[in-house]
Amino acid sequence: MKFGKNFEDLSIPEWKNYNLEYNELKSTIKTLNTEGLTNLKPLYKQFLDNFDVINLFIATKYEELNRKFGYHQSHYEVILKDTESDEIKSIKFDILSSNLIDLSLTLKNLSKFILIQKIAVKKIFKKFLKHYFDKEKAQNLITRLKLRLNKDERSFINFNLLELTTKLTNLINLVKQQNEDNSKGAINQESSSKIISKMNVSENLKFILTCHTKRNFNLKFLIPDDSNNFNEILLNFNIYMNFKSSSKSSRCSLIYLQNEDNLMGQPSFIFSEEGQTHSTIITHIEGIRKFSYCALPNNIIEVLLNYVNDADNSVLKGKLKDYFHSSPINSLIKLTIETILNCKLSPKIKVYFDSKNYYMVKDQDEQETKIDFLLDLRYNISTTTKSDHLYSLDFENQHDEDLDSFPHNVLTMYSSDPNLFELERNLVTEIDDNILKSKYSTSAINKLPKVVKKVIQNSNSINLFKNFDFYQYCLSCYFNVQPHDANNHYSNLLGLNLFKSFENTEIFNNELHLQQSLLKLHEDKKLKNQMSLTTLQDKSQKDKINEAVSHKNSKILFSEDKNFKKRPKFVKHDSIATLSSFNLSIFTDRLEDIDEIIENEDNESLKLFWKEDDYGYKTFDDSEDLKNPGNSTLNNFVNNLINLKYRMSSSVSDYQSVNSNSEDFDLMDYYYQFNKIISFFYLLLNFISLFISGIELGIIYSVLELNKDNKNRFVLWGNVWLFSILIIGLLISFITSILSINLIFKRVSTPPFWHYVFIFLGFALVMICSAFILISSFI
Structure with missing residues (x-):
């Protein structure tokens, strides 16, 4: 498919107006070519105008994201200094995490936007150079x-979002650490052997060692070396996939070790990390073990390498x-050194x-996988065969x-x-005209x-590559080995x-759909958490007040304060009047009223009974009349229904926002639920009274039709059983109408x-029907 046709489909929907005017530029190029025009200044200006629009939008959006991040970072520091309970802090961190994920979604979209503009510019340049009749002028332009x-x-070609991405992902990880047990995620504790965990090397080198020696299968991907694409990878792995x-x-550096006469064989490795004093050696050996490994000081490894070169x-x-x-030397060190020599x-x-x-640790996935998946991302890759690098583990001269x-x-x-092995076995990779294409079995990936x-299906930023071997690539480069x-x-x-994969509109749309689902999930979570936060803060405030009042009462008891009775009573207001210290709506257009929060949980068929503004931000006095509206048995039943709902919802929510066994729950939510159930009952009773009255009218109508024939006249009041049923029906209809x-x-x-119109109109109809039935019964 032509790029111009699906360019709009590959764009961020809300930012389409800031795209490169690809079709207009293509039309201009076509006009220049068909009319044989040689003046390219208008086209040059048109390009510059497009670039200015794109650059200005990106710069403005980036500054907006930076300001939002600064706000969230300062709020994180405020939460750390709070003296509130751990439960309140936990909810605040949860809300902050949701806000940061929302921010990361926008940042990811900005990365996509920049990348698609780069591709569009590359495409239009190629098209211009291909179709314009004067190739030299086209190339100059x-x-x-x-x-x-x-x-x-500051142009979109050079714009780099990596700094903001790094700060954002680091802050999200810090927030997560406040609510998680850090020991669960330590790879050296979870996946590494005891020998590896005791080695005197960094965690990164232990990770690499674990990948090569403790994992049987692997799958390779190639990723375009573009800063914005890399930015998207970081956001996907750190946030959305929660690795x-x-x-x-x-x-890091990697030195391949091999025998001169067996270059095509399986190589051995030396892994080093900048700033570390020790490196790891992995040698390939025969037998079931396959690998032997050890960690040695860098200076000793350099001596070993030079000794191999000059025995x-x-x-x-x-x-x-x-x-x-x-x-001290163990058997692995001895085996590793002997293999090299x-x-x-x-x-x-x-x-x-x-x-x-x-x-991805065990049980992280919904399927509760019992096997870890480790991912090693390598970028800024460069190679050399120069002896100055091969026999040294220093990183000082790596940029020459x-x-x-x-x-x-x-x-x-x-x-x-x-x-994973089954998927790799069924994978087919082809390179046709510099385009990488991979096909795999659907049944294999579904397992x-x-x-x-x-990672594999819903990302156009990575490309599967079967049997990719970096060592063999280097052999073909430096040793001319096939x-x-x-x-x-x-x-x-x-x-x-590799950028061709970004033109896959299906994957692009799937990613957008997943982002929208994730955004909605965290928006709902934020709203629920804010309700819980408000409730807990009210409870905390009430406990402090009660403690203060209790302390004052104890002082009064012993000090015989004569003016105690003259003091004004404390009036407690509804929880809605107490705002949380975290304003959730500062960066969202979503309203946070109680009706919207509860609306998603209510029966859709009952919405016609409630008006949307049933509960605005109204303050109620915490008196006995409001705590217990009405004293009838029916009201007690309604209260039990509301408390039952709270008990059921407590098993679903992450935080107990309402405690059914305590009086310290959110009064506004209580009033809302109370009114809804009361409304349901009086509307239902009114329907019942009208229904019964309608049935009785049908019976009377049938009797009247029967009495049109004077020969067989049916006297209603003379048939006691039918008359009694009609009277009972009238009484039930009248009672239910009065109850409503x-x-x-x-x-x-x-x-x-x-509601008033419906109820009183129903009562009037019941009374009219009752009068008509009674009159007709004695005619």
């Missing part, structure tokens, strides 16, 4: 426009002997990369001209789940946890157009006007 965009630090993650990114050097040999003789492994290729680690950049980022998913399926899988050859990988009138005055607030 495009070059000038690219220079203009690249020089402007656990390492605290920060780390700069006759007595100085290097002496240093190794001194270290191993003076340090006996197999004559030497460093061949070095890779530098930034690493970000994610993992010896490094070759890899144009993509790489994501690897590790697990011991056999379903995976739902969160894992979301990889086992032709797709790993550098000629195929370097020219890949009585109940309408039992409401706390004034009912809608049409």
